[in-house]
Amino acid sequence: MADPSPWQATRPTNQGSGGSAVLSMEPEDVDSDGGHHDYDDPDMSKDSQGRNEGSSPGDDFRQRMSQNMTQMMWQAGTQGAKKAWNVYGNIDILRPYFNVEPREVRRRLLYSLIPRKPTAQKQEVPRELYGPVMVVLTMIALLLYQMKSADHKVADGTLMGSALGTCFMYWLGASGLVWLLAYVCSVRIVMVQILSMIGYGMFGHCIVLFLGTVIHTSHDHLFFYLLWALVGGLSTLRMVCIIMSRASGKTERIVVMATLAALHLLFLLYLHFAYHTVVEELSQVFDSQLVPEPQSAAAADSVMEKSQAAVP
Amino acid sequence: MADVEFHSEEGSGSLEGDISVPGAARTDDELSTLDEPVRETIMRDVKAVGFKFYHVLYPKKSQMLLKQWDLWGPLILCTFMAMMLQGSTDEGNDRKTNDGKTNDGGPQFAEVFVIYWVGASVVTLNSKLLGGSISFFQSVCVLGYCVCPLAISLIVCRIILAAATQNIALFVIRFLFVAAGFAWSTFASTAFLGDSQPRGRKILAMYPLFLFYFVISWLIISHTHS
Structure with missing residues (x-):
């Protein structure tokens, strides 16, 4: 407690003209003052130097x-680092949402496909993020698998990144939108619950994607549509029922429910067709290039002969 | 000001004690690392890294990987795998894409690099969130070192790919090697990291780990370019 008093006493005298004995402490004091003046002082001195010279x-x-640029970069850097450190330090805030037992996760995954009839009683929504995060990660792996197994020949760093971006952005974006609508339409549900609900809902997507990739029918999408209607429909119905049981207004809740259902089902369609059409188009491109294009018959023939000669 | 005087009186008392620096030589007999030859310093580190590789390949209950973590092994493995999995851009070797550039579709260096480190951090973060008692870099170290079996299977795959024309039997052999590497990696990392998780939660922490190694295995098995 003794330290601050002399510091505070000397500081004003530094700025004033000063005539006391304390002035002798000035240089040390300024040095040891630390980072407060570090940013301002060089600027001032440089200014005066520039004018003098x-x-x-x-x-x-x-x-x-x-x-200025270095200063800005430095400040931005330190701020970023501090923020990251704070997030890592405050990891405990997120910990309650990851407090689950394996049994519960299994049960919730299963029940995400079993809709419950909405009654007057509010349906329970877990406030948990472990399951959703894992479902999203699984989905990213599945998308990667889908691209690779379809013999996907593209500079695929970008596609891999897009898979990652698509999954996380859908999860967070759809949750944000639904939360906004739910807030406007007075549905009693909080953000974490929406995140959890939509995240578990994406488990149905994972199943459909997995089956659609393993049992691969390239031109006939009937199998996919069946799965889409059945599994995707069930998980959508489950979420819609939850919203229905938690909303008070009869007409407003339809907006939320319709948005949620449309988002959820269209996203599955998008995931399937975006990547499959890419795959199909690419394979067509490659096929047409492997078999020479019919631009001029003579040239094509000569290429054919060359390729046949090269084969053995 | 009165406080200062009070303190200055008390400050005259002598301060004594031993300053112990962890890691520094405690007695004069012990060789200080400051004046030893550089070669010895490097060899000691290399030996430590090699010993950790041995521990991964022959996993038994040991805390060494956790206590003395380093990131040398993961860096070496990551760079090695990224280079081996690098897609070829040789002219004439592969098919041309639309823009006239050649690319066989193999993953790029950066992709493997990012998958490796981001995957490791995600797995670590998850285990932290689940309440695991392990520091961030310890976990990243273990995860990085445990890719070693997969790296070996990658070498085998490259040899098979380079040696002969491909057929189903060779693919099955490659698949078996990669599957073995995957199982080995998962088992080794489970052995090291399993104890740090609260009981009953092990499987929750192991799932993303499984996914992480699965994606890496998938990169290896789908890399068909010799």
């Missing part, structure tokens, strides 16, 4: 510019 305004400007 009478250097060209362009140089001065450039110098100041570069200084």
